[in-house]
Amino acid sequence: MERDALIYEADVLVIGGGLAGTWAAVAAARAGATVILAEKGYCGTSGVTASAGPGHWWVPPGKRAEAVAARNARAFGLADTSWMARIVETTWESIPRLAGYYRFSLDDGGAPRHRALRGPEYMRAMRRYAEDSGVAILDQSPALELLRHADGSVAGAAGYARQRRRPWQVRAAAVVLASGGCAFASHLLGSRTNTGDGLLMAAEAGARLSGMEFTSYYTVAPAWSSMTRSMSFAFARYFDAAGRELPIPPGQDATRTLARALLDGPVFATLERMPAEIRAVLSRISPNFLLAFDRAGVDPFTQRFEIALRGEGTVRGIGGLRIADRACQTDVPGLFAAGDAATRELIAGATSGGGAQNSSWALSSGQWAGEGAAQRARMLGRRANRRVERIGGAGLRSGAARAASEQETAALIDLIRDENLAYDKNLFRSEEKLTRSLAKLDGAWSEIRSRSAPSGAASLRLREIAAMLAASRWSGRAALARGESRGMHQRTDRPATEPALAHRLIASGLDRVEIAADVAPQTKVA
Numbered sequence: 001m002e003r004d005a006l007i008y009e010a011d012v013l014v015i016g017g018g019l020a021g022t023w024a025a026v027a028a029a030r031a032g033a034t035v036i037l038a039e040k041g042y043c044g045t046s047g048v049t050a051s052a053g054p055g056h057w058w059v060p061p062g063k064r065a066e067a068v069a070a071r072n073a074r075a076f077g078l079a080d081t082s083w084m085a086r087i088v089e090t091t092w093e094s095i096p097r098l099a100g101y102y103r104f105s106l107d108d109g110g111a112p113r114h115r116a117l118r119g120p121e122y123m124r125a126m127r128r129y130a131e132d133s134g135v136a137i138l139d140q141s142p143a144l145e146l147l148r149h150a151d152g153s154v155a156g157a158a159g160y161a162r163q164r165r166r167p168w169q170v171r172a173a174a175v176v177l178a179s180g181g182c183a184f185a186s187h188l189l190g191s192r193t194n195t196g197d198g199l200l201m202a203a204e205a206g207a208r209l210s211g212m213e214f215t216s217y218y219t220v221a222p223a224w225s226s227m228t229r230s231m232s233f234a235f236a237r238y239f240d241a242a243g244r245e246l247p248i249p250p251g252q253d254a255t256r257t258l259a260r261a262l263l264d265g266p267v268f269a270t271l272e273r274m275p276a277e278i279r280a281v282l283s284r285i286s287p288n289f290l291l292a293f294d295r296a297g298v299d300p301f302t303q304r305f306e307i308a309l310r311g312e313g314t315v316r317g318i319g320g321l322r323i324a325d326r327a328c329q330t331d332v333p334g335l336f337a338a339g340d341a342a343t344r345e346l347i348a349g350a351t352s353g354g355g356a357q358n359s360s361w362a363l364s365s366g367q368w369a370g371e372g373a374a375q376r377a378r379m380l381g382r383r384a385n386r387r388v389e390r391i392g393g394a395g396l397r398s399g400a401a402r403a404a405s406e407q408e409t410a411a412l413i414d415l416i417r418d419e420n421l422a423y424d425k426n427l428f429r430s431e432e433k434l435t436r437s438l439a440k441l442d443g444a445w446s447e448i449r450s451r452s453a454p455s456g457a458a459s460l461r462l463r464e465i466a467a468m469l470a471a472s473r474w475s476g477r478a479a480l481a482r483g484e485s486r487g488m489h490q491r492t493d494r495p496a497t498e499p500a501l502a503h504r505l506i507a508s509g510l511d512r513v514e515i516a517a518d519v520a521p522q523t524k525v526a
């Protein structure tokens, strides 16, 4: 341990202060635990919800069975209706509890609207809710690695407090990983801190992942901006450089059609079809959307503007840490996962849970993980005096070669972007392309393992790169193992959906990645 490290103790440590982490921290504190929440950025403005307008899966009791069945029919055989029903119920019970913190808009009859909330205000409200529940928040304090007891259970985490320029350690009986998904350094709105750190930390402790092959979700944005607000683009018309309108089919195929056109040249859009009544309220319901156009001097309702597709990695993809029990514990004792850090196959199957399921999953899994972590802490009592070891590897304490230069670091980020986000590689997958990508990614992983680790703040970026590389290799190997097309995972060399592959794929390991069929899922909750 560094001599000047800040040392804290708590029953529960929550890593990540986005939607899932704040709900987890509140639930753990209300269950009687002392809770520390460590956030890489600022809890209340970080994470992908803070800049979005999250809709939830908000279904009244009488209509739930029907809603779950309809969504399950679009899950390509990988979801679990018992978990779907559970998040619908938890969402219904939880959102009204925010009444003291969040000003719900009202419908024409004066009743509060609970389904869609305004992201910035929602996250500000969650911060206040957590503080009032007694949660101690460490802002600008990324976690870098987990601490472990000799019996393999998780004992807390270590990180770096940017503003105090000092390392920190939190000893805790249980840890909730709520560090979000991995956006592979894409320019997705609000995803700057979503580099998959929690996935790497958990895998170092022995946790396994599930659904990592489902990373092909993209959203449209103006070419010069990260403004991926999909509601407005539902009204878009698209044109190629010659001004010919592109016929856009509904659903997943819309993305692939646009990607094909983008591989041929620039694509332009206009929002002239947006109905007048929506235009009139757009600046209120989605204030930041129009800002990107105002700044560029473009009127999207009358002028054509160039677009790009922004890859979302595992954010509105599916994969994440495998859930082993109903409290959202991972395969590692004492380590819980919530929100986008966890797999969303249980509630979304092979198609994105964005738009309703993911927010409901984040708030529900957050609370279950928080309660589960508090319960574990109650059972175990404090273990702070027992010996713990720090278990971080890649990017933190690697080999003997010199540290990576700035150019080398930038080249690694370009490689991660290219191998994970390029339309031709990720939306039109094949064994040949995946094998070629994996050779490059494996090479980069070996390189990062051989580098000596910088200290202090300089270690943060290298650790993020290591996490993105690890996520890339789980994603690529799982995509190779899934020798079929299913949901968002589409292979040009295996276009059919194979009934024999209607099971989840588990990824594990770091230097050597293994993929196995999840033949004995322990996750049924009915």
Ligand SMILES: Cc1cc2nc3c(=O)[nH]c(=O)nc-3n(C[C@H](O)[C@H](O)[C@H](O)COP(=O)(O)OP(=O)(O)OC[C@H]3O[C@@H](n4cnc5c(N)ncnc54)[C@H](O)[C@@H]3O)c2cc1C
Binding pocket: 015, 016, 017, 018, 019, 020, 021, 038, 039, 040, 041, 046, 047, 048, 049, 050, 051, 052, 053, 054, 055, 056, 141, 142, 143, 144, 178, 179, 180, 181, 188, 189, 190, 193, 194, 195, 196, 197, 198, 228, 229, 315, 316, 338, 339, 340, 341, 353, 354, 355, 356, 357, 358, 359, 360, 362
């Ligand atoms: C533009 C957009 C719109 C969306 N709209 C919807 C919608 O309408 N409905 C819906 O269901 N879903 C929607 N989603 C998905 C939904 O927002 C996410 O599922 C949800 O925000 C997940 O919450 P989370 O807490 O797991 O992750 P995040 O909100 O991303 O929070 C993760 C937090 O962890 C922090 N963190 C990361 N690494 C570390 C570290 N090493 N140490 C400490 N902290 C760390 C990050 O800074 C961040 O604050 C949308 C996503 C996007 C990108």
